[in-house]
Amino acid sequence: MTDERRVLQRIDEFRRRKPRITDDQRITSSHGAGGRAAHGLVEELFLKAFRNPLLEPLEDAATLDLDGSRLAFTTDSFVVSPLFFRGGDIGDLAVNGTVNDLAVTGARPLYLSAGFILEEGFPIKDLRRIVASMAAAAERAGVQVVTGDTKVVQRGKADGCFVNTAGIGLFEREVQLSATRARPGDAVVVSGPIGDHGIAIMLARDELGIETDLSSDTAPLTEPIALLLDAAPGTRCIRDATRGGVATICNEIAQASNVAVVLDELRVPVRPEVRGASEILGIDPLYVACEGRFVAVVDSVQADAALKALRTHALTESATLVGHITADPPGLVLLNTEFGGTRVVDMLVGDPLPRIC
Amino acid sequence: MRFVDEFRDQAKAQALSAEIAALCERGREYKLMEICGGHTHTIYKHGLEDYLPETVTLVHGPGCPVCVIPTGRVDDAIRIAQQDGVIMTSFGDLMRVPGSTGSFLDANARGTDIRMVYSPLDSLKIARDNPDKRVVFMAIGFETTTPSTAMTVLRASREALQNFAVFCNHVSVIPAIKAILELPDLRLDGLIGPGHVSTVIGCRPYEFVATDHGKPFVVAGFEPLDVLQAIYMLLMQLHEGRAQVENQYTRVVPWGGNAAALDVIDEVMELRPTFEWRGLGFIPHSALALRERYAAFDAERIFDLPGVRVADAKVCQCGEVLKGAIKPWECKVFGTACTPETPIGTCMVSTEGACAAYYNYGRLSRRRVRVGET
Numbered sequence: 001m002t003d004e005r006r007v008l009q010r011i012d013e014f015r016r017r018k019p020r021i022t023d024d025q026r027i028t029s030s031h032g033a034g035g036r037a038a039h040g041l042v043e044e045l046f047l048k049a050f051r052n053p054l055l056e057p058l059e060d061a062a063t064l065d066l067d068g069s070r071l072a073f074t075t076d077s078f079v080v081s082p083l084f085f086r087g088g089d090i091g092d093l094a095v096n097g098t099v100n101d102l103a104v105t106g107a108r109p110l111y112l113s114a115g116f117i118l119e120e121g122f123p124i125k126d127l128r129r130i131v132a133s134m135a136a137a138a139e140r141a142g143v144q145v146v147t148g149d150t151k152v153v154q155r156g157k158a159d160g161c162f163v164n165t166a167g168i169g170l171f172e173r174e175v176q177l178s179a180t181r182a183r184p185g186d187a188v189v190v191s192g193p194i195g196d197h198g199i200a201i202m203l204a205r206d207e208l209g210i211e212t213d214l215s216s217d218t219a220p221l222t223e224p225i226a227l228l229l230d231a232a233p234g235t236r237c238i239r240d241a242t243r244g245g246v247a248t249i250c251n252e253i254a255q256a257s258n259v260a261v262v263l264d265e266l267r268v269p270v271r272p273e274v275r276g277a278s279e280i281l282g283i284d285p286l287y288v289a290c291e292g293r294f295v296a297v298v299d300s301v302q303a304d305a306a307l308k309a310l311r312t313h314a315l316t317e318s319a320t321l322v323g324h325i326t327a328d329p330p331g332l333v334l335l336n337t338e339f340g341g342t343r344v345v346d347m348l349v350g351d352p353l354p355r356i357c
Numbered sequence: 358m359r360f361v362d363e364f365r366d367q368a369k370a371q372a373l374s375a376e377i378a379a380l381c382e383r384g385r386e387y388k389l390m391e392i393c394g395g396h397t398h399t400i401y402k403h404g405l406e407d408y409l410p411e412t413v414t415l416v417h418g419p420g421c422p423v424c425v426i427p428t429g430r431v432d433d434a435i436r437i438a439q440q441d442g443v444i445m446t447s448f449g450d451l452m453r454v455p456g457s458t459g460s461f462l463d464a465n466a467r468g469t470d471i472r473m474v475y476s477p478l479d480s481l482k483i484a485r486d487n488p489d490k491r492v493v494f495m496a497i498g499f500e501t502t503t504p505s506t507a508m509t510v511l512r513a514s515r516e517a518l519q520n521f522a523v524f525c526n527h528v529s530v531i532p533a534i535k536a537i538l539e540l541p542d543l544r545l546d547g548l549i550g551p552g553h554v555s556t557v558i559g560c561r562p563y564e565f566v567a568t569d570h571g572k573p574f575v576v577a578g579f580e581p582l583d584v585l586q587a588i589y590m591l592l593m594q595l596h597e598g599r600a601q602v603e604n605q606y607t608r609v610v611p612w613g614g615n616a617a618a619l620d621v622i623d624e625v626m627e628l629r630p631t632f633e634w635r636g637l638g639f640i641p642h643s644a645l646a647l648r649e650r651y652a653a654f655d656a657e658r659i660f661d662l663p664g665v666r667v668a669d670a671k672v673c674q675c676g677e678v679l680k681g682a683i684k685p686w687e688c689k690v691f692g693t694a695c696t697p698e699t700p701i702g703t704c705m706v707s708t709e710g711a712c713a714a715y716y717n718y719g720r721l722s723r724r725r726v727r728v729g730e731t
C-alpha cells in the first residue's frame with residue numbers, strides 16, 4: 001500500500017469520528033449551516049441529552065406509532081434575510097419547509113403550528129403580508145395551521161421577524177424511507193434545477209449588484225413525492241436539499257448507508273443564472289440550498305418509471321438521473337467533473353451563504 | 358455557459374493529455390510548481406491530475422494570499438476589531454484563519470463585529486452608514502487585489518471619510534518566487550505563473566526565472582484547460598531545451614501589465630523594508646504599507662498594535678507545504694488533527710490553500726496516464 005493510501009485511510013477513520021463539542025467553545029455561524037459543525041452539535045449535544053429511539057435515526061421527521069396510526073412529526077425555524085425575496089417570503093418558506101420535511105418521509109402533511117418571534121417596531125403591514133402568504137402556502141399544500149404562538153422582543157434583539165413551524169403528517173402507505181437504505185447499483189435522482197433558492201436570496205440582498213429573473217424554488221413537494229412513490233415503490237430514501245444543498249444530502253446518504261454516491265457533473269441540472277452567479281461568488285451550486293427540490297435514491301430497475309412519473313408534475317418536470325450508488329469508497333461522494341476528471345465532494349465546512357432559510 | 362464550458366471541454370483535454378504524455382521522456386521525472394493557489398484549486402476541483410502522466414508531479418506554491426498571512430498579523434487584526442466602536446471588514450476566506458487565540462469567527466462569537474465583504478469598496482458604504490463607528494478593512498492579497506484596496510483608500514480620501522482605515526497586509530509575488538527558487542533542496546523543472554497577478558504586473562517581472570535560474574515559466578489562466586495547456590507549454594520548452602517566459606493567458610494578461618493599476622498602487626502604497634510570510638519567514642521588500650500621505654487611513658498608525666511575531670504551531674507544516682517541500686498529505690497532522698473544520702494551519706483554511714484543496718477534492722487514489730501508453 002502506498003503512503004498516500006495509508007494517509008487516506010487514516011483520514012477516513014478520523015472523518016467518521018464525531019466532532020467534539022466542549023464547554024469552552026461558542027456557537028459560530030457554522031453550527032447553523034447544515035454541514036459538519038451542525039451535525040456535530042446535533043449528535044454530541046442534542047442527541048446526547050434527548051436520546052431515544054424515535055430521535056436516533058435523525059431523519060427529517062420522526063415517525064410515531066400511535067394506536068395503529070403512523071405519524072410523521074417535525075419542526076423547523078426560519079430566520080431568512082431578507083424577509084421578502086423574488087419567488088417568496090419567510091411565510092411560504094416556513095410552511096413549505098415543514099411540509100417538505102414531512103413529505104420526504106412518505107407521509108401526507110396535515111397540520112402545522114406557527115410560532116412568531118417579532119421585534120418591537122415591526123410593521124403590521126409586513127406581518128400581514130407574511131401571514132397571508134403562509135395561508136396561501138398552507139392551502140396549496142393541503143395543510144391547516146391549527147395552533148400558534150406570538151412573542152415580542154425588544155428592538156435590536158431579533159431581526160424583524162423569525163418564524164417557527166412544526167408539523168404532523170399521516171402515513172397512508174407502507175414506506176420505510178431512510179438514508180441508511182441506499183445500496184450499490186441504486187440510481188440517484190434530483191427533482192429539478194438546483195440552487196435557485198440560495199442564489200435568489202443572495203441576489204435579493206443586493207450586495208452583488210447582479211440582476212436576474214431568478215426566483216426562489218420554494219414549493220410543497222407532497223404531490224410529486226406521491227407520484228414518485230406510486231411509480232417507484234422501491235425508492236430507498238428522499239431528502240429535500242435545503243441547507244448545504246445536494247452535496248450535503250449525498251454525503252449524509254453515503255455515510256448513513258456506508259456506500260459511495262457517484263455524481264456526474266454534466267447531468268446535474270443547474271440554471272445558467274445560478275451557474276453564473278456561483279462562478280462569480282466562487283461557490284459550488286452543489287452546496288447551494290433549494291427549498292423545493294429533493295434528492296431520491298431509487299432502485300435502478302424503477303429509475304425510468306420514477307423519472308417518467310416525476311416529469312408529469314410541473315414542479316419536477318426536469319427531474320434528472322444524476323448519478324448512482326457504488327460500494328467503494330464507502331462514506332464518500334465522488335463527482336465525475338464536466339472536465340472529465342474525478343474529485344471528492346465533501347461535507348460543507350463553514351457557511352458560504354448564511355441565513356438563507 | 359460562455360467563457361467557461363469551452364475551457365472545460367473533455368475532448369480537448371484528452372487530446373492535450375495525449376500530447377503531454379508524448380512529450381514526456383521515458384524515465385524522466387518532471388516537477389512543475391503552480392505558484393498560485395487559484396491554480397491549485399482548479400487542479401483539484403476539476404480532477405486535472407487524471408489527465409497527467411504519473412511522471413509529472415505538480416508542486417503547490419506559495420501564491421495563496423490567505424495561506425501566507427502569519428499568525429501575528431491575524432492577532433493584530435483581532436486586536437483592532439476588539440477596540441470600542443470598530444467594525445472590521447474582511448474577505449470571506451479569511452474568516453476562519455486561525456490566530457493564536459482563534460479565528461475571526463471565534464472573535465465574533467466573543468463580541469467583535471467582523472463582517473465579510475466582496476469588495477473593499479463595500480467597506481466604504483458600511484463606514485458611511487455607521488458614522489459613529491470606525492470601519493477597518495483587513496486588506497490581504499497579492500497584486501491582484503492591491504489595486505482595489507488602493508482605489509478604496511483614494512476614494513475614502515476624496516470623500517474625506519473620517520471613519521475608515523485599512524490594515525494593509527498586501528504582498529508581492531516576485532520576492533516569494535525568488536525565495537522559492539533560492540531554496541537549496543527544491544528541484545523544479547518549470548513554473549506555472551499566476552494569471553490574475555499578471556493582469557496587473559504583466560509578464561516581464563518573471564524574466565529572471567528564465568535568465569537567472571534557467572527555468573521555463575508559463576503564465577496561465579484558471580480554467581482546467583488553461584492549466585493543462587500551460588503544462589503542455591512547459592513540457593514543450595523542456596523538450597526543446599528552452600527556458601522562457603510565455604503567456605498562455607493572452608485573453609486576459611497583457612505582456613506589459615496594467616499601468617493604471619500599478620500607478621494607483623504606487624500613489625497609495627510603498628514597499629516595506631521587510632515582512633513576515635508564513636512558512637517563508639521574513640522576506641525583504643516583499644510587502645506594501647500605506648504611504649505617509651495616507652496615514653489617516655492606516656490602521657497600523659491609528660491603533661497601538663502588539664505586532665509581535667507569533668510562532669506557528671509546532672506540528673503545523675504549512676511552511677513546508679507552501680515551499681513545495683512536502684505534499685499536503687505528507688504533513689503529520691493532515692486530515693486528522695488538521696481538517697478544514699479544525700484547521701491548525703492556513704493552508705487548510707483558504708479554498709486556495711493546497712491542503713484544503715487536496716482534502717476537499719483530491720482525497721482519491723487516481724489512475725494516472727502512463728508515459729508511452731498513448
